[in-house]
Amino acid sequence: MSDLIPAINISADQWTIADAEKVYGVSNWGGGYFKIGANGNVHVIPDQQQSSMKIDFSSVIKEIREENIQFPVVIRFHDILRSQVMNLNESFNSVIEEANYKGTYKGVYPIKVNQMREVVEEIVDAGAPYDFGLEAGSKPELLAVLAYNTNENALTILNGYKDEEFIRLALLGRKLGRKVVVVIEKYSELLMLVKISKELNIEPIVGIRSKMRAKGQGRWQGSSGDKAKFGLTVAEVIKSARYLEAQGMGHTLKLLHFHIGSQLPDIRAIKDAVNESARIYAELHKMGFKLEYVDVGGGLGIDYDGSQSTNDSSRNYSVREYVADVVYGLREMCDLENVPHPHIVSESGRALTAHHSCVITEVVGEIKPEGASISTELIEGEHILLSNMRALLVGMDDNINLQETFNDASQWKEQAAEAFKLRVIGLEELAKIETLYWQILRDVQTRSAEKTFTPEYTNVLDSTLSSQYLCNFSVFQSAVDSWAIGQLLPVVPLTGLDTPPVKNCSLVDITCDSDGKIDQFVIDHATSSVLPMPAVSEDEKCYLGLFLTGAYQDVMGDMHNLFGRLNEVHIFSHDDDPEDFYIEEIIKGTTVEEVLSIMQYHPRSMALDMKRLIDKQVANGKIRPREGVKWTDFYEDCLSGYTYLNTD
Template sequence: KPLVGVRSKMTVKGRGKWESSGGDRAKFGLTISEIIGAARYLDTHGMAESLILLHFHIGSQLTDIRAVKESISEGAMIYSELHKMGYKLEYVDVGGGLGIDYDGSQSTNDSSRNYSMQEYVADIVYGMQQVCDLENVPHPTLVSESGRAITAHHSCVITQVVGEIKAHSLGIPTDKQVDEHVLLTDIRELAELIDSQDNLQEIFNDASQYKEQALSAFKLRVISLEELAKIETLYWQIMETLQVRLKTAEFIPEEMQELPFNLSSQYLCNFSVFQSAADTWAIDQVLPVVPLTRMNEKPTINCSLVDITCDSDGKLDQFISDDGLSNVIPMHNIKPNEEYYVGLFLTGAYQDVMGDMHNLFGRLNEVHIFSYDDDPEDFYIEEIVAGSSVENVLSIMQYNPNSMAQGIKKLIDTHVSKGEMKPREGVKWTDFYENCLKGYTYLKTTD
């Protein structure tokens, strides 16, 4: 006979993003009347002893321990009553939900939890024991499904910064010219006097107005393209000076609070958010991000991270900071010819299965590392798994790489036979194309 379990649709709701997993509108589970109906259906067919498990689940990443306490109290009562009705359940599966403190705040924020793992376990065991003892029913075997908490720590993503997208260019020389437009003269004078001015709000307002007026004037052909470029250059110089002065200001006006973000760079990283950090895009999960190069130096450059896909959503712009969440993160300045790496941590829960082929970037290269105290380095590399090749990705998208390579070779052979290409050059281009098909889908450094 089969072993049968039933899942209860709990009236208790969880806390956090997945609180809809519980309550009357929950997708899964049976109501109390449906559970009783199912149990009696089994009984009428001589299979009452097959019903051995009660399961419930109130959501993933539970942020508040009170939700756990309430669910255990309700679940324990359902188990006890079924036992008294003659259904000798042996197991209670308390589902998943054990959260991870992604942001370190130990709070009820969506990316945190206000309890420890020890407290979580104690509340489940004690809560179930207390109800069972009061109801005089046997203690069940407890089962949990805390997949996120078990697996999140096992994996991280290490990506190289391959470029920097600046918020604005270096600009052009802004020397005074004869007969220049008054807007250019005014904003230059503002830039020259900024250090002697105390009203930062007024400077910000004046500079913003000059920039807006300059754009309108350019559209009406009142100023030239070069004059517009000079005004933009001076505007950004003023904003950078304001940002420095605001660091020591007692109060920052609301309009100017976005200056650090507006002036921040975007570091271009060699990965795909949709493949390797899908949670950040799909559910706004905040992951710990840490620079892994020059760790003995304080990072001072505010930036956000963008990937190499051609999708504007391919970015990370929510980071953990001392004051909560921030849309920028401090990194080091990028030095020429330096390999600068960034780590995304706690990615082991869902990224491997949620990652998709968006923009045709496949799986990353993987390195399986084990901690081992007897090793001279305290760890060893067990295995290196190559990431997706171009031909792997093309095959998934129902292209035939072999046929594509043959088509290119045939085309090159035609050019060679007509004398339009030397045989050696034809071989070179054929090999180049075939090597591209076998190559990695991500950027790779060349010698």
């Protein structure tokens, strides 16, 4: 029997790649980088300027296996990262020229979005022709940024709360000739900055962050308004500017910063915020403070669900529309107020990094809702509930009322559970009733799929009868946002999409935690609790891709159950290669020994202790010497191994 979703019940000879695209929506959320190829495999177009160059995920998986790299793995497409940096900068430069805007674009990448060295290096290199800078929000991030942002024409924006050491590091950057902007988040930071800068005789570049009245939308709308965690009120903005002026440092105030939230779904929120910030900038300028920059913060969203809507996981605008609203909004207000056009800064980290990284995991098992079945043959004297359930199954035909059958089966199953509690039926009778119940539901689903309309109960059936696919990964390590805040991340089978789905499933990971699951998917332009799966033969491995994981997922994952960082494979496109790509670098994930050390264990001592225990059993004659050596070696091999399942 098929577990097929009735709404997409299309025969194999009628199924097309267009049907697969409709179901999985790859082109909708793929940003032009991902699509389903004619062979039914997901393909990557890493450089949109060279659309003929396509990378087949099947080829990538094959090469990873040939390199003896264990799954799960993180795959980074560095060309996508570079392409996103170029697209953002070129979009701003193009609109600035089109609008006859007098300022320039000086973007920065906020490394909190993904602090991985390889990611930061790639962004810095790709952004060098545009003088694209970096942003730091903590002392460790500042240490990294000072070492990597060496372009003297690029900005280094420093957000977050600061202590004396943080400010001294910032002033070191100024001493090195860098354009380091210290953004004041609270008034006391300004007093400390002025004091230390005079002590060291180093002139700072000062920015102030304003609490905006314009409200963002989505999960992070609390970033603005009176209760915002960061920023100065209007009164504090004026007080700060005048304090600098009184200290003979009014000329150091160069930047106005605001931020109304990450992943903004609605373009109207951006319009309102730009309008408000432009007014503040203009008023400060007319008060005599010659600011040069307006930093519009982050917020440029990603269309995770492909709906192009105001859903929390989507956006109703394009990158160019976002850029145009920023540029034209600032120009219009500045022209009205007769003040110079400021240079524009943005901190669009999510938009730069999300697409470049994905997690590939292997399906290692299937957990069916019915589990095992037992014989349900008629036995004399059986309980009426069992007899009724059997009669319901036997009486299934083309003319039966499927809704009534579904209702009766569900009711009798519930009554059977109560009867067992009251000792009316035994364990074996309960098992037979449950076996019949699942057979009835499978039959009802199959017959419902043949109807020309979709009965109301089919959604319940789809969820009830869906399997759980056991996948070799940890949600808490690799898709933490899906667990923590319900963030939708696209999940797609990487091969076999040229055939119609035959099963519904949700995903569960290998952690010992009931929350280690993914049960929200982007299917057919909507959110579904099940993922349709194509047929997979028993001797064939099934791989799933979790996409758009390049923002935050890489750096926010924890080590629940001591599952560590994944193996990483870095991919570059290459037109002369037969497969259009090559693996540039492989970075091994954390070993068991490494994660234990992080948690203050001492693996070497543990290995010695285990050897002593095994040697004691050898001395007592309970383990043979040769066997003892093998067990000792096995324990040490496990310590040096990958934290995930070895499925090879």
